[in-house]
Amino acid sequence: MPIIEVAGLTKTYRVFQKKEGLAGALRGLYRREYKEVKAVDRIDFKIEPGEMVAFLGPNGAGKTTTLKMLSGLVYPTSGEASVLGYVPWQRADAFRRQFALVMGQKNQLWWDLPAGDSFQLHREIYSIPQAEFDKTLAELIDLLGVEKLTRQAVRELSLGERMKMELIAALLHGPKLLLLDEPTIGLDVVAQAAIQKCLRDYHEKRGVTMLLTSHYMRDVEALCDRVIVITQGSIVYDGPLAKIVERFSESKLVRLQFEEDAPDDLGRYGEVVRCEGPFADVKIERARVAEVLGAMLNRHAIADVSVEDPPLEEVIAKVFEEARLAHDAA
Numbered sequence: 055m056p057i058i059e060v061a062g063l064t065k066t067y068r069v070f071q072k073k074e075g076l077a078g079a080l081r082g083l084y085r086r087e088y089k090e091v092k093a094v095d096r097i098d099f100k101i102e103p104g105e106m107v108a109f110l111g112p113n114g115a116g117k118t119t120t121l122k123m124l125s126g127l128v129y130p131t132s133g134e135a136s137v138l139g140y141v142p143w144q145r146a147d148a149f150r151r152q153f154a155l156v157m158g159q160k161n162q163l164w165w166d167l168p169a170g171d172s173f174q175l176h177r178e179i180y181s182i183p184q185a186e187f188d189k190t191l192a193e194l195i196d197l198l199g200v201e202k203l204t205r206q207a208v209r210e211l212s213l214g215e216r217m218k219m220e221l222i223a224a225l226l227h228g229p230k231l232l233l234l235d236e237p238t239i240g241l242d243v244v245a246q247a248a249i250q251k252c253l254r255d256y257h258e259k260r261g262v263t264m265l266l267t268s269h270y271m272r273d274v275e276a277l278c279d280r281v282i283v284i285t286q287g288s289i290v291y292d293g294p295l296a297k298i299v300e301r302f303s304e305s306k307l308v309r310l311q312f313e314e315d316a317p318d319d320l321g322r323y324g325e326v327v328r329c330e331g332p333f334a335d336v337k338i339e340r341a342r343v344a345e346v347l348g349a350m351l352n353r354h355a356i357a358d359v360s361v362e363d364p365p366l367e368e369v370i371a372k373v374f375e376e377a378r379l380a381h382d383a384a
């Protein structure tokens with residue numbers, strides 16, 4: 055049985071439109087005008103136990119709204135969702151005990167207390183047996199390397215340290231499902247890598263299911279095999295990460311090192327993106343890589359060569375752009 059099953063899920067927000075100027079503001083007091091914002095528009099997907107899925111989309115695409123519906127914080131306008139066998143917005147106690155929502159932009163720990171005190175509070179709220187709590191906490195503290203920080207007020211911690219504490223708090227009750235909304239936002243690469251490692255290890259040990267939004271493709275590459283892309287409230291791609299690269303990038307990046315300076319007619323093979331001394335990077339049409347590479351090797355003295363897919367950022371940006379153009383044309 056899927057852990058998450060969503061059918062026709064839709065959320066429309068009603069937003070009050072403020073009029074310009076004082077007269078407009080006064081008029082607005084007795085005749086309020088609203089605009090409807092369709093944040094999520096009839097989306098369908100299923101996530102099976104143990105999957106790690108990236109939920110990607112440009113700003114305002116509807117990702118956070120979807121996560122909020124899946125965790126029962128927001129009622130949908132229409133459609134259905136089953137999460138861990140529950141209807142999330144009915145907020146059953148047994149449901150809340152089995153998942154965790156981590157929001158990189160929101161603080162869930164007590165600001166003035168040491169994180170250790172908030173962890174104790176979690177233990178009581180979730181009635182976690184003491185021995186199990188101690189074991190899990192020790193494991194997580196070790197995994198994230200934060201031994202010395204649990205007795206320091208949360209407000210005194212750096213952003214990266216605080217996020218590690220937030221993650222510990224979210225994992226203490228052993229959730230079966232983790233909903234992560236930009237868990238590495240604003241973190242440096244070292245802290246990002248620590249969060250990714252913790253999530254990977256935790257997944258390996260506990261087989262937790264994860265749905266993650268992130269604007270950092272490193273998170274996606276490090277953690278997820280499957281990607282769901284949402285733009286303007288609609289799902290435009292749902293499938294393996296590897297396939298999205300194949301489907302949306304027409305070229306591969308061929309990195310060459312010549313025995314001498316790179317020849318100046320490389321443009322005949324493809325788009326030259328870098329040419330410095332003996333080094334050159336050329337974008338070559340995916341279907342012609344073997345043929346073009348063969349021709350290059352015949353004609354030039356090449357010391358080293360590698361063939362790479364374009365960076366995931368580039369591919370995803372292309373998916374967003376194509377979806378936007380299709381939406382505007384519809």
Ligand SMILES: Nc1ncnc2c1ncn2[C@@H]1O[C@H](COP(=O)(O)OP(=O)(O)OP(=O)(O)O)[C@@H](O)[C@H]1O
Binds near residue numbers: 092114
């Ligand atoms: N509480 C709200 N009231 C009115 N409109 C809202 C509300 N929350 C979100 N929206 C609107 O719904 C749309 C989707 O927002 P949402 O936060 O779900 O996007 P997102 O994909 O998470 O974006 P980001 O990557 O910027 O966080 C946006 O147009 C946003 O302005």
